[in-house]
Amino acid sequence: MKPRDLRRKQQLTAIDTSLAFILLLFAAQVWLLTAAVEADLAGNHGIGLPSLLASGFCFLLNTRLLKYILDLDKWER
């Protein structure tokens, strides 16, 4: 296997791991929004802020993971 192909395989593993975390966080955000909408429809508006904070935290983690994925190309050069 050429060194370039080996490096690509390593990057693929790194991407797969990051993608798994991103998917998990995405699923958590979907669940949070669903629960918040349901509570809002039931007239319980107090749940909006905790849901917003948790969703924002997940989004920040996701952007950090995406940055890591995009930076993988830079390490190659």
Added chain:
Amino acid sequence: MNTPEQPKWRQDFPVEWAEDHYVARREFAKFLVLGSLGLFVGSVWLWGKGLLKRNVTPEQLAVATVDEVPVGGVKLFRFPTAADPAILIRVEEQRFVAYSQKCTHLSCAVYYDAGAGSIRCPCHHGFFDPTSGRPTAGPPDRPLPQIDLLVAQGRIYAVGVR
């Protein structure tokens, strides 16, 4: 990748699968993070909507005259804003109650079933006690928001929401 065992056409048109998967997954990750942003924006919108709703100070509203609603009868009105449907019920000769008409399960409009003596939600068969607004059966687990009433000079006024 090219290996000598591969057929000639494959060597002429090689597919770098590792490269292909790498790009596809990177693009998928971008798409997911964009979706994550969308979900976050949705949460912000939901929170803002709730915040605006909480800051509404209700003004006194004349709902009906006492003679207008017979015992067991209802009158629909909107309180505290035009977007909030409410229901006034005359449960006894001298007793009026009013609640938000939105079911505390998923906001369907509830109605008063005088025959059964209960407030019902047709969507998921939720039942509420008309005298207290408490849920008696079905999926709702919180009471209907009660509207404070004031009866003066033969008129019924809505004055606040509990």
